[in-house]
Amino acid sequence: MPVYAICPLTVVPVRLGPTHRSEMGSQLLFGELVEVLETKGRQWTKVHCLQDDYIGWSPSPQLRDLSPEEANLFSQHFAYSLDVFHMLMGSDEALAITLGSRLPYFDGMRFALGNKDYTFSGQAVFPEDIKKGPAMVLKMARKLLNAPFLWGGRTIFGIDSSALVQLAFRIAGYDLPRLAEQQVNRGEIVDFIEKALPGDIAFFENNQGRINHAGIILPDAKIIHVHDKARIDAIDHFGIFNQQEGKYTHRLRVVKRIFSPADILPVLLPEKKETEIKQQALF
Numbered sequence: 001m002p003v004y005a006i007c008p009l010t011v012v013p014v015r016l017g018p019t020h021r022s023e024m025g026s027q028l029l030f031g032e033l034v035e036v037l038e039t040k041g042r043q044w045t046k047v048h049c050l051q052d053d054y055i056g057w058s059p060s061p062q063l064r065d066l067s068p069e070e071a072n073l074f075s076q077h078f079a080y081s082l083d084v085f086h087m088l089m090g091s092d093e094a095l096a097i098t099l100g101s102r103l104p105y106f107d108g109m110r111f112a113l114g115n116k117d118y119t120f121s122g123q124a125v126f127p128e129d130i131k132k133g134p135a136m137v138l139k140m141a142r143k144l145l146n147a148p149f150l151w152g153g154r155t156i157f158g159i160d161s162s163a164l165v166q167l168a169f170r171i172a173g174y175d176l177p178r179l180a181e182q183q184v185n186r187g188e189i190v191d192f193i194e195k196a197l198p199g200d201i202a203f204f205e206n207n208q209g210r211i212n213h214a215g216i217i218l219p220d221a222k223i224i225h226v227h228d229k230a231r232i233d234a235i236d237h238f239g240i241f242n243q244q245e246g247k248y249t250h251r252l253r254v255v256k257r258i259f260s261p262a263d264i265l266p267v268l269l270p271e272k273k274e275t276e277i278k279q280q281a282l283f
Contacts, residue, residue, distance in 0.1 A: 003036040004071035005063040014056035018044035024152035031102025054178040074104040079124040086122035098155040133263040134199025136172035161226040180214040187256035204250035
């Protein structure tokens, strides 16, 4: 019988190996569920993240075991926190949670996790009430502006490019994998950047041709992505142009559209202004 657990803290690391020195590949946010694959002593648990199928190792003391019945209940009845940062208030303690955290079996004001009762007075949305579409994606992505870059991070205190894309789309009702190299397999190809719409995802490649970066298209030929921090830069058919550095920082590979036609904003990206970018500025 499968064994499950929940993240009962603000954020819990998911590492590549069962040691604190191992690289952090992702994070669990409060309320997210995992399937327990194996344990190593009392300190480490190999987890399968149910929200995106990511597999890694988390500290066992930072997880709370769930029965299959609880896991099933919490996976179907929850709300997303829409606040970048908010305090849960318990009877004798407070707990900070971040954007996209899950409030299990939330009744609109309160929920319980084990023997602890919490009150949540911030903004939250139930999955069935989400107004799917690009507008929600862009709204959630913009909330993360200026979050510092952190490899494997998924919060306002540190985030990477694929996590920004994943988190914004998830809260808007679209499930995507954790890594950019996996996300690129979703959606339909947009033939030209000039035909991209706000909410489309642009993917970028390194010198070996491997997808290593992603961002969300904004109006006015802009893109929100993570480079040192979550930021907005210009994009064209070459890639992302950083005005501060005076050069292209990421080479465009492909643009994908996740939305169905019914969800898409009926506004094309405005026509781009002519820019004087010298060829030597490329990458």
